[in-house]
Amino acid sequence: MNDPTTPYDQHRPAVRDAAVVEIHPPMLLAPLPHAAPLVPVQPSSIPAVTSVVLPDGRVVTGYSIEPAKPEPLAAKPAVSRTAVNIALGGIGFSAVCGGLFLLTAFITALTALITQLVILAAVIFGGWVAVQVFSASGHSGGNTFHIRKAVIKRNHFHG
Numbered sequence: 001m002n003d004p005t006t007p008y009d010q011h012r013p014a015v016r017d018a019a020v021v022e023i024h025p026p027m028l029l030a031p032l033p034h035a036a037p038l039v040p041v042q043p044s045s046i047p048a049v050t051s052v053v054l055p056d057g058r059v060v061t062g063y064s065i066e067p068a069k070p071e072p073l074a075a076k077p078a079v080s081r082t083a084v085n086i087a088l089g090g091i092g093f094s095a096v097c098g099g100l101f102l103l104t105a106f107i108t109a110l111t112a113l114i115t116q117l118v119i120l121a122a123v124i125f126g127g128w129v130a131v132q133v134f135s136a137s138g139h140s141g142g143n144t145f146h147i148r149k150a151v152i153k154r155n156h157f158h159g
Contacts, residue, residue, distance in 0.1 A: 049061060049062070
């Protein structure tokens with residue numbers, strides 16, 4: 001039955017490997033003991049026949065039915081003041097925590113900004129000092145030494 005030369009029969013189980021199948025007939029369920037039988041109810045009085053004349057002259061005849069009245073709304077249970085106070089306290093606590101988190105984040109950002117501004121001022125001032133020191137046409141008063149032209153005599157520079 002399982003011939004390896006046939007690719008389709010290769011993975012199919014043999015007849016002797018088939019599982020035993022049991023068939024169960026459906027079972028009827030017993031009706032619920034508390035369910036009341038459905039009985040058609042006649043209206044207490046037969047409604048009057050009403051005729052309506054439409055604007056185009058047609059006449060529509062039928063029974064007039066009173067619109068269904070909605071059931072009165074159930075009274076809402078009173079909410080205790082303790083529950084309201086707890087809810088408002090939780091909302092207030094959440095707002096305070098959020099505000100403190102934002103305040104902390106703002107202070108951190110402000111500190112970083114001030115630090116960056118101090119570093120920028122130091123770099124600019126240091127650059128200005130470096131330009132003043134190393135500029136050739138800077139301050140005219142004072143001694144200027146040209147080391148390439150200097151002659152060294154007894155540990156003194158002579159220009």
